């Protein structure tokens with residue numbers, strides 16, 4: 001199979017650019033969008049190019065920004081407007097492929113492998129997208145084109161605004177390897193410091209490290225980095241529609257979860273409710289998906305195929321936790337989790353596969369099935385909160401198992 005062609009499209013200075021469309025006078029002055037312009041402690045959410053030249057940075061306070069740029073013009077944020085523009089831009093992307101995966105409000109991955117016959121190669125599609133988005137919305141985007149998601153994202157960062165960067169198997173070393181190591185996706189400040197202390201300053205030096213060495217220094221994240229930096233990322237682009245062809249639940253937590261133990265609490269609660277819904281509809285799933293969002297609402301999604309289809313909470317939670325541990329640092333905060341069961345089949349279609357288990361495993365599995373279906377009956381009679389694991393009984397993360405039906409923090413979706 002040949003390489004995939006993946007685009008990462010990033011709207012340039014998104015909030016500030018949208019504000020400039022409605023206030024052309026903002027174009028010629030240093031300007032920033034912030035939460036509350038009246039408060040000195042308000043946070044800078046975005047800035048235009050002129051403000052950037054003064055050194056104004058996202059996430060600093062208005063007070064800090066004003067010290068660098070006394071004439072900074074402040075605009076209040078209009079989040080509903082940004083959501084509308086985001087949808088507009090993604091609708092344009094979907095004309096070129098149905099595989100569009102939003103990463104945040106202003107960034108999306110597109111898998112255009114199947115679109116090349118119609119629209120040309122990756123660079124041509126990227127250039128056309130830049131033109132069409134500019135014409136139809138007035139916004140500019142930077143596009144990275146590559147054979148995997150990580151390099152595509154790094155391509156969209158490589159040159160902005162309004163640029164296309166192709167990162168190919170031929171040029172990725174010459175383009176990326178001279179860059180400082182913190183330019184590598186997922187290398188944050190702490191990782192950068194750790195690597196610097198060990199004499200690794202460039203992406204190229206990182207690529208020369210052995211996987212064993214990186215794992216020793218950085219744990220699982222080290223293995224991931226080894227794969228990413230050497231062009232071995234194979235994560236698929238998963239469209240929202242694909243994500244919707246599933247039974248899924250999501251939880252937005254009342255505070256950030258830190259550490260696998262806390263994440264497991266969230267995963268267990270989600271697995272419980274998704275599995276109960278699968279059983280209610282007499283379905284099993286072949287694929288488990290997780291979506292994780294950090295406090296900045298940037299998200300990653302991962303999925304895996306199960307050896308044997310299931311409707312058991314225990315097996316869903318196991319698979320989901322493995323996805324989390326393989327792709328999310330144990331100390332990275334989690335704001336929202338979604339667990340999806342996809343690739344659904346009738347619960348009875350799976351009998352012939354049972355031989356995959358040893359007889360002992362099969363007995364355990366039958367026992368688990370009886371246990372979980374018994375729990376369904378009890379829940380039907382006494383309500384959702386009737387059975388809670390000890391860990392969930394007292395939690396301060398906003399998992400409310402007692403209430404019936406949907407709550408704001410417990411969204412169900414299926415199609």
Ligand SMILES: [Mg+2]
Pocket residue numbers: 010011012013014106107
């Ligand atoms: Mg952007």
